[in-house]
Amino acid sequence: MKQHLLTDFGQGQPARSRVPAGWRATALLLLSLWLGLSHKAAAQVNTYTFSARQATFTPLTGATAVPLILADTYLSPSIPLGFTFVMDGAPYTSVKASSDGYLTFGTATGSSLINDPAATAAANRPLVAPLWDDLDGRPTGATASGSYLVEGTAPNRTFTFEWLNWEWNYNATGPVISFQARLYEGTNKIEFFYRADAAPVNSGSASIGLVGTGTGAGSYLTLDNTTATPAASSTTATTTLNTKPATGQVYTFLPAPPAACPAPRNLTATNLTNTTADLTWTVAGGGGTFRIEYGPQGFTPGQGTTVTSTTPTLALTGLTASTQYQFYVTQLCGGTNGNSTVGGPASFTTRPAPPANDACSAAPTLVPAAINAACTAATSGTLDGATATTGLATPVGTADDDVWYKFVATSTAHTVTLTGTGDYVQELLSGTCAGLTSVAYSDPNVKTYFGLTAGTTYYVRVYSYSATIPSTAAAAFTICVTTPTPPPANDDPCGAVVIPVAAGCTSPTQGSNVSATTTTPSGYTNP
Template sequence: MRNLLIAGLLMVLTTFSVHAQTLTDYSIAYSTGSFTATVGGTTVTSGVGTLNDGYVNGIPIGFDFFYMGQRYTTVSVSTNGWLSLGSNISSAAPLNNLSTGGTRPVIAPLWDDLAVINFADASYLVSGSGANRVFTLQVLNNRWNATAAGPTISYQVKLYEASGKIEFIYRQDANVVSNGSASVGITASGTGSGNFISLFYNGGAPTASATTENTTNAVKPPTGFTYTFTPPVPAAPSSLTFTSIGTTGYTLNWIDNSTIETGYAIYRSTDGSNFTFVNKTAANATSSAQTGLTPGTLYYWRVFAVSEGALSSALQSSAGTVP
């Protein structure tokens, strides 16, 4: 009966909000479900450094992922339970420090002095299609900490394309935690209070802080335990028009309907199906001049409002240049 009761509670998603100076509007949720190991992903065959303090740079996300208003296409991963968006890392940084440490911004499912059994226990996979793709980084059989007798915990980090959502999912492995003192959370590029969200789990309901980092996580979450970070969805722009049309460029114009956007992401295509990122405007923009186009060519455009991490629905239209 106890297992059935817990299974029933697994369907309830408990949410709490954190209002920080630079991570404002990300909501944080926790739930418990299942851990499903990925199949068919790309295995990390080697890394820089050791299994205790190593890292792998430049893993492709497979799509444009927006985080804190910035666009990222790669992640770099430390064997010590943290990721960096965009930048290569040069140190595995075993000393957890969400406030000021790491190659920022940091995504930290379990930042501590960990060790992997093999680099090949790490893999990544892009699933889904269209604008609904999901990047999953999976690291199995971590020793927590590096002196543990054997595999202690496994985790996945999921990045969602359109929603900008981030998930941490955990699996308990056979061995016990040895002197655990982990930080769990996310950071902005800046440092100090308001530039991180720190989570603490001790067997009950987690707590969160954007001002005080908790570096004492030492309890394995149950298998399937999930943290979810979700940015708000901005209102979509409307009424895409084109002015100053010439042979090699013109101006895109739209109505700004959002009050929370960090800017507008603009994508371009010549076939209406395969779109390439062109630029991101500042917040409150209502136009963008496009240059370097080919004379006599029809271009398709998509304009998205971008919050901290979520994209609005696309505003789409097309216009040709003068021959």
Template sequence: QINYNFTAVGSAFTANSAPTVVHAAGVDDALSATILIGFNFPFGCVNYTEMRISSNGWVGLTNTNPGSMTGNNLSGANTFPIIAPLWDDLAVGTGGSVNYRVTGAAPNRIMTIEWLNMEWYYSGTAPAISFQAKLYETSGRIEFVYRQEAAAVTPASASIGIKGAIAGDYYSLNNSGAAPTPSKLVETTTITTKPANGQLYRWDPVTCSGAPTAGSAVATPSLRCASYTTTLSLSGASSSCGITYQWQSAPAAAGPWTNIAGATSNTATANVTANTLYRCILSCGASTAASAPATASLIASTACGLCGLTPITLPYTANGVTTCGAGNDLTAAMVTNACGSTSYLGGEDVIYTFTPTVTGLVTITFSTSGSSAGAMLYSGCPNSGGTCAGNVTGISSFSGLQTFCANVTAGQPYFLVIDSWPSPTCNGYNVTISAPNTSGSACSLSTYTGGSTAYTFETFVGTNAPQTDDVLFNSAVNLGFNFCFGGNQYSTAYIASNGAIVFNGVACFPNIQTTTYAAPGVSTGYVISAAAPVNGTSIPRNAILGPWHDIDPSLGGLIEYATLGTAPNRRFVVSYDQIPMYSCGVAAGAAQFFSGQIKIYETSGNIEVHIRNKQLCSSWNGGYAVMGLHNFDGTIYRPPTASMVNHNYPTQWTMTNTGFRWTSPCASCAVLPIEFKKFYGERIERVNKLYWETAMEEDILHFSVERSNDAENFKEIAKVEPKNLPSLYTYDDDDTKPGSMYYYRITSIEKNGERKHTNVIPLGSNLNEVLVSGIYPNPVEDDFVMSVDARSSTELQVRIYDVVGKMVKEFKPTMPIGVNQIKFSVPELPAGSYMLEVRSSDDQIITQHKLVKVD
């Protein structure tokens, strides 16, 4: 890797006298032919004799033709060194040129490459800057010198720095001031300020002196069941020019150490046929140092003939570990059955094996600090008939925590493979596997009793729901009390436009259509194609169907809800009043309607459905309607009467002035892990406030406050220390955006590694907020559509900014209540990248999105 010392000083810009011109005035986006430097120029410990000069402010030490490269990218994959005093999309201005000249005498000659009177940016109309790059013979010093010209900088975005011959090996200055900082980790590509007149940036190569630092040898991989090739590298070693390397091997730490033929660079490869130690001898002149050795081992294969299995017991947690160095023990060609995708069996892998002692459901959470990772659970040997029990693949550091569940059987061996796509070959990761959940629910919906009750249709003034068709409405509503449904406790629920109260999906069991969890604004569909209980149709799971049928509130009627009564005998009521039947409603002239109410009761946990008028639209979707209780995984359906068919698919039925009640066997339910008693939240003044109460605490390390944007992928946002006695805890999340919905859970982490989660609660979208849930297509040619979910009628400010922050377009659409698809036309915008910003009527930023315009 390149290794330079950097200094910034004041100097003077002296234009080249009688230079050789390679790009004349008016030239844009040009690259010179190969030019001889005239001497050996040392760069990154290698001597170069040729170069190519780009009009865009960079020099390449190469004889290949990569093009003029308008896009500055020091951190990119170019395989030749780049010297970039001002890399941007430049053009040669009036009276200017790109030229070079060699001065001095050997061995102290200087190659000066000059960009004189350059327009910065290419769209400029007059010279804005001149600059030079000076390459020094023998010493390898590099200098950048600048002179300001009269014109202003037009929209620009430059990099200043140097790049080595391999991707990711670079130095980038963070600004163009008097004392910038060079970085080898972060490239600054947004420099827009001219360096001062005479500003000089100097790069001096670091050369070795005295005994080098040898660091430690690393062998990757370091463990196999059969002969293999390992790659040897150094960690913590000196990298100055002038250092020589010699790798050695030995059967034991005491030696004898033998030179490996041809292994004379800072990396090498070796064929491992027995347990072997490797080290590197670094020399600087007469001074030498030996690295700490690395061991490459051969071990006997274990279960299933696989190498390096890690036996574990459940529950199990491993954080901050890596597959790097573990070797590629299981390949795509070896597995009998794919688990997700065999593409994620190409990197190095870690394979855990466990045999549960009880049968039940395990929850596996996985995250990675890298990319293209996967966690795949096999029942039985993956290379000998094992079948896939569950997986997550294609995971990156941006994916957050990923969760999947699997039913495991006592006495059956399981193998959890942590692996990756071939690139990158290895990743850091965290993994947690719960103990099998064996508990059944004493409050299962199968234990509820349905029957008739006196019909009452209540009149009240409540909160109006949006008039949107085939959706869960745009915010989870607070019930006003904790309600037990099917053994799970809820404080919020969703109101469905097609006649249901839907609770949050249970982890690993999506409850809307096939793969969707209940969330604000999700589409529910409307087709009823099979009788309940059923999974994968429009009939929602974990829901009260009152009944579920295709009605259309966008055509008229009123949906409202309220919490009525006083504690501990409150009730939550959703009222559907004169909602037109889809296809047979007012739009079709048939004027068929549905009116009914769903009621749930505090303390008793009872549920009632009261139907004033349910008509039949047999010409649409068969007129099908399903009334009753539907459990979380679509395996239990409790009808209002003893009959499973009277109010179920495919029966066609009508009803007036009728009431039904389902009696719950549980006044309360212990859905939360044993130490949790309650978990709820509220949103006040744009702060999401969380509260949880424990009934008992013992051996808890801490509570993790976790947040998600989609109710599936959770990230920790805070740790709360336990009191280890029954307590009430609070946490305020003030890092939220107007118009966004967030999902929360609390996880207790115990000293034995076990993790227990509360239920998930949603918070967000106050009455004065909106939710922007999508912008498409993106990239856009002429028009794009923005999906906006509004709790009340409001005006938005939609602004588009170019890359320098100038607003180039503004819209002020008015949003009616509900889900809106708003079309915007931008055919006049030039191709390029823009930032789209949405603000509320009180000028709060709701969201910002990158928008790409193409021709």
């Protein structure tokens, strides 16, 4: 194993030196610090260099076992690397190992058996994936093991995690494949080693490669096949690999030398309104300021609006509603470091202008249907672009996008029906827009309100339950007010009908509980 490690590092016989031992130790320490610091601004995964070669797959000996990884879906606690490793431009000292064939540097607490390099959750990122699929460490007829080993001495240590005799996928008939992920100190190189085992692949659909922070193109580097000469892509995420790499196959990912002025990446627009957007991005060092250029979708760089920022954030104002924009960001490091390459473009679309009934004072009037009549002319509405009503309590959910309606009650009971694909909240209020009182509310889309006063104006507030802005489709709805059969006159104790006492029952009193409501106990208990 020692000889193999020396071969991997490209080390030969050390040259003789007359430098005193103390100075040599100091030099090694300085070299270690330099390597760590110089690679802190290392390249992002989409700039790693990929290569493939053949070597010998040697199972680990003397490794530390992770027994619970012998499962269908499992993610280990943090495992110490034994050194600082820079992945996707950030330093790490530990990883978590998944039974589904990857190591993550993220904060996830559970394994992700769905391999999606372009869109996997931020908590899974960054990660290295020698074989990311729905795997299992409990092969029939064989003993599997998941283990790790740290070898070598600073500044040239290696961390290896091994999945031995693994099922691919979880329904395989026996051990299909063994593989290792190796992380190298100093160079921050990543290598995957493979051994093809006896059982066939069962419905494989894997990804092999690296996943960095962010999402979409540029946030990953995946292989398009498992041959001796696959291609690596940062724009097309391959998730359908189903052929074993050959025994002894090695895939290597080497980060590029750090740029003196790294380019911004992970460009994102959040907190969108009809006229504003918050832009953010990340950068792995450089210490510069930023030049942001934005304009309508598809604009020619150099012809947009240019602004600067001293931080990796920018609040844009004065935008046009319902308009697609895109933006680019360049880091300006100055001096001999110059400027970075341009990051982007990233795109976003501003929200529509608020609906006409965004405010209570602009609530349109709905006319309740006749008693027991169906809703034949529902009113269309939308929450798209709606804003919150200030100073009004929220009964449930997040009322950050409410719109308003009103109706004059024609009965003591009315039903408000919302129809659409979103998750809506409706609230009935009485009073005036200057002083509203909540009557009742409903998260389900249909609610019958009792105890109303005929001739009184009531307001209906509609908003989406979630704090997440709904899509245009989910924001659209229809609303209708109908009138059920009102409760009988003696629905409440105070409306009790007087029954005369007679010698015989010659004229019985007629009654019905159709549309009757529950009486709230007051000084007594319902049977």
